[in-house]
Amino acid sequence: MKPVSVSNGNLLGHWRRWAPVVVLLALCILISLFNGNFLTFGNFIRLLNSAAIPIVLCMGATFIILMGSIDLSIEGVVALTAVIVSLLVINDISPYALSLWAVPIAVAVGGMMGLLNGVLHIKLKTPSFMTTLGVGFAGVGVATTILGGTTVRISDQTFRFLSLGRVLEIPMAVWIAAVAVAVAYVIQERTRLGRWLYAIGTDEMTARHAGIPIERTRILIFGIAGLFYGLGGVLAAAQFGQGHALISQGRLFTTITAVVVGGTALSGGVGSVINSVIGVFIVVVLANGLVLMGVEPYVQQGVQGLLIIAAVALALDRSRLDVVK
Amino acid sequence: MTQEQRTRLQTWLPLIVLAVLILIVGIYDPRFFSASNFLSVTADTMTLFLMASGVTLVIMMGGIDLSVQAVASMASCILAAYLQQLGFLAIPLAVLGGALAGFIGGLASTKFRIPSFIATLAVSGVVISAGNWFSQTRSVNIPGDLSATYLDWAIGEALGVPNEIWVGAAFLVIMSAVLGLTPFGRLVRGIGAQERAVIASGINVDRTKIAAFTLSGTMAGVAGVVMAARLGSGSPTLANEFLLPAIACIVVGGTAITGGVGSIWRTFVGALIVQVVRIGMTFMGVSVFAQQIVFGFILVAAVAVTMDRAKVLVIK
């Protein structure tokens, strides 16, 4: 029997692929109608700045979700790397003064936690949401233990330049995020690992038949994601000038919202890091808009929650009648 | 290991572990072995157990509910905010809030086909906002006289036993009866064991799932009310740090996240284990923060042991 449709509603059909961009533009237009302050240069910079760290975190999260897994450890990794980097530069607790050398060290720690996620997930054969949940909690725990509940204050100005400094009027954090996006994009499009991600996320059996090393790829991707989270932690520490475990609170939620709203499918195999960048901007613009409209800040999470539900429900793939747990 | 070995392990190991742990802690500090101490430890465990009892049903069905901590906090806010005006009615109102949150989570994971961990994560965001709204982002105090009038059933004492234990025991019995004696309970087990066969037998699986999530939210609401009574206040972050232990006690008690196997009393044993481990670690000078790390790894280990890998072809 000849099957019917060409590109069936199975995947993001043409109009659906552009939906996130359309949503973003619509939001921008709506908000600027409400409050002219939205369209100022100052606000624009504010938006970019708010988006910087979430974008970096989303790069890692997107890879993992493309693979069909989930990473609930983001907050734990960010907390730990923020604390570690804070203790390695000039601060009020520890004697280290590694300046910018602290950055690769902290990022590497992030990578190692990611690898831990991957190894536990693969070797113990436990679902990623469980292993990352456990490792994430452990990460926050380690971060808090190291500091014994206090906060460490950073006084290294070179380090803080990474977030607060400006080049061509644009904050360094934004430049760093841009580089992160570029790197992530290259990994996604031009490395075998990136292409294999999509294969594994779409149809693991076919990927295995083609000779793709599934286990190794999974572990490496978790590790790479950890590197991005580590970078996010470094930027967070640089931004706030302090390190403590709470620096990561709420970031998991924002990251997942952004990835989902940006159009990357939770089932894997569909989406891209660029989608997630758009998703971050949707979340950030919405938050900015709510503030400009005078809405209480605690409403943010509620709105994000509804956004996730709406985004996933709309991307609903009705032809996949798999059992959803 | 074979299925029979695994079942036996899952049934007896948690109890053995609990007994061993109690012995170890008791050796460290013999005062642990007193009756009054056991009662107070058990009473302290009850809030965790109440929260985890509803989630047990969801996990047995093969899903998960990550919103319980936020729901409990929200329930505490509702209670504290309305106790003055509504008196006893504030209690069912708070619990109803929990039920509604659970219902929305259930709806999202069935009708909208969103995986339950995302759906409940999303709901938790909405619930946190709601909790903040009810309490105006502050911690709301429950004055002593209000507490004495309306909340004594939760924190007082009867027959020498703290009321938390009576409340917990009551729900233990009720939930176990629901799980073991009602068609709903059987369907929950069936859906977790082999959902497609249950669908093919003409059951409205969506309806059962929504009911389970609603029950989970309800129990989280109850837990929030009891917590608020004990702490004398309601706040949007009251139940923070409870999510991980709640899931841990379910899994450590022997319920597999692959679904189909488990019971409420297992969760109770698991909750006791978690509590005793916490006490033990405190005795040994392990900081509260470091305890998180331990629980994180216990969680992963327990899941790895209890999972039925024959059921999951591709582990994502």
Added chain:
Amino acid sequence: MMQPVLEVRNVSKSFPGVKALDNVSFHINKGEVVGLIGENGAGKSSLLKVLNGIYQPDEGKVLVDGREIIITSPRHAFDSGIAMVFQEQSILPTLTVAENIFLGREEEFLRFGLISKSRMNAAAAEELKKVHLSTHPAMRCADLSFADRQMIEIAKALSLDSRIKTDVTILLDEPTSVLEQKEIELLFRIIGDLKQRASIVFISHRLEEVLEISDRVYVMRDGQIVQELAAKDATVKELHQHMVGRQLHHEYYREARQATPSAKTVLECVDLNRDGAFSNISFELHEGEVLGIAGVIGSGREDLARCLAGHTFPDGGNLLVNGTAVHFGAAYDATAKGVGLVPSERKVEGLVAPFSVAENMTLAALPKFVSGGIISFSAEKAVAADWVSRLKIKTPSTATSAGSLSGGNQQKVVLAKWRIAGVRVLILDHPTRGIDVGSKEDVYELVRDMTAEGLAVILLGDTLDEVIGLSNRILVMRDGEITARFEAPPGGKPTQVELVRHMV
């Protein structure tokens, strides 16, 4: 004498309950096209899976160019010179044409660790030329038609040819079932070109095609090779004869008990269709009737069965139960109207393995056993015990977990479940798959019991035999449509050859 490019000697492969390959020996020479035909379950796909490294044979050897080899995975098969085009597409929609063709083999295009898209696309364009496809290699496969994707699937396999020095064998599993006539002719031209360099194994249920393109044809039946013929000497009729050929045992199918159905119509289809599965389905089902549906994989009969039971939804046409039009939104709508399905995958959809026999039996009718909100365990146990003895189910007790019973007894539990639920129409999808002979006979007896009580049965039989022996009437389906209808009264049964003619 030249040795065969690929040879299989005395290969056997078994799964619990079924022998997929039974002492199969087969060979293919360089530049030959060998056709492989047979009924469902004859073993064709299993043979290809052994050649492709997806299955490991329990006994026997595989030889490539005369050397014995153990093929561990499809990738290993590829590197050894064997490439397969799957029946279910393995093209990943979100990747481009070039990425799909070279999936897993991107190393050759690496430059400084990154994939050179230009080089990969150029190489892909070369491969696409071989299948006469002018699609741009950088296009995403999601945007291409099904037929184009099939061609790319073929190009993927053919890319083996330019990368390996040794002889190459291409395995084609039902490549034409999704293609239009024009594309089929194209495929045959490609195969013609290929013969110079490669050997080809071609599976199809369209026998005229097989004869047209092949040099030799092997016929398989029940996991064995039963005949080898030169294509130019064979006729389609001969092939039919070889494909079937088991004797019909009238006793086996309890033909004596086959009753005349009443005139009352319980179920009716009018012009039912479902995109991509079946179309123009119209028939009536009567009380006390067994309606058999015969067809190969891809005929649409499994889709139809599941649609009638509410598991999937039709795109058009009408379904009537007892004269009233119905629309099943889910399986539970169908059961509410008295239509049940005994599914082909017993372990996944038929039973809840950890549940006891009693719990499984009452699953489709739980409300009947509930009073005051609580399950009445004694009533449940009594009913279950009754059915255990009625159906002669071998189980230590009604509390034993259903997963521990043998296949035949499990199937009886499933049947009991639907009897307890009181369905009036029962659809049996491969009901005797994987169960022993004795239990099969019990199942046939049960079918007669049911029709005697006025139930109507739709039967998708495992074998043609079964369909012919059990049914009052038979529908034959091919490519989604009903191609023939037969009356099958006892003593006036159609022959297997008559049926096969409309199936392939």
